Amino acid sequence: MKSEPAAFGIDDLARAPQRTAAWDGVRNYQARNMLRDEFRPGDRAFFYHSSCGEPGIYGTVRVVRGGHPDPTAFDPAHPHYDAGSDPTDPRWYQVEVRLLRRFARPVLLEVLRKHSEGPLRRLLVLRRGNRLSITPVTDDEWNFIHHLARERPE
DNA sequence: GCCAACGTTGGC
DNA sequence: GCCAACGTTGGC
Numbered sequence: 001m002k003s004e005p006a007a008f009g010i011d012d013l014a015r016a017p018q019r020t021a022a023w024d025g026v027r028n029y030q031a032r033n034m035l036r037d038e039f040r041p042g043d044r045a046f047f048y049h050s051s052c053g054e055p056g057i058y059g060t061v062r063v064v065r066g067g068h069p070d071p072t073a074f075d076p077a078h079p080h081y082d083a084g085s086d087p088t089d090p091r092w093y094q095v096e097v098r099l100l101r102r103f104a105r106p107v108l109l110e111v112l113r114k115h116s117e118g119p120l121r122r123l124l125v126l127r128r129g130n131r132l133s134i135t136p137v138t139d140d141e142w143n144f145i146h147h148l149a150r151e152r153p154e
Numbered sequence: 155g156c157c158a159a160c161g162t163t164g165g166c
Numbered sequence: 167g168c169c170a171a172c173g174t175t176g177g178c
Contacts, residue, residue, distance in 0.1 A: 002175095002176090004175095004176090028161080029161090030161095050175080050176060050177085051175075051176050051177080052176095055176080055177070109177080128158090128159080129158075129159040129160065130159090130160090130175095130176095131159070131160055131161080131174080131175050131176075133175090
């Protein structure tokens with residue numbers, strides 16, 4: 001799951017009450033479908049920092065609440081407001097995540113790329129032109145990236 | 155700031 | 167449905 005740390009980074013999640021926050025503001029239909037249909041409580045995800053000095057994976061989160069309507073879409077004062085989203089037929093969805101682990105050594109994009117011909121050859125974040133903010137990760141990729149981070153996979 | 159890549163919009 | 171124009175993403 002990607003986020004720009006200037007907007008919401010892993011440290012913001014670490015400071016949040018119960019280290020839990022809504023993953024809101026997603027305004028892409030493909031990502032929306034994953035939030036709405038595929039996320040389940042207990043699922044885990046990497047927390048990726050994008051559009052920043054050192055893009056990469058900074059830790060992991062656990063889903064504590066599955067897909068439900070994103071209330072920021074209905075708030076005219078909110079930057080992610082969508083006038084076209086009908087509250088009786090919500091267009092945008094969010095999940096709630098809790099910080100699982102903040103990596104002592106983040107796995108930077110440049111390090112991930114070193115394995116783009118090997119164990120991470122299918123990692124969508126490394127695919128040219130990929131702009132999806134939420135992408136699936138296989139168990140093997142999960143384990144390998146923990147290895148790169150010198151972390152025991154959870 | 156640049157630019158490639160992609161998604162969305164809207165005229166036709 | 168096509169496609170040009172435009173906006174956004176995101177690495178560099």
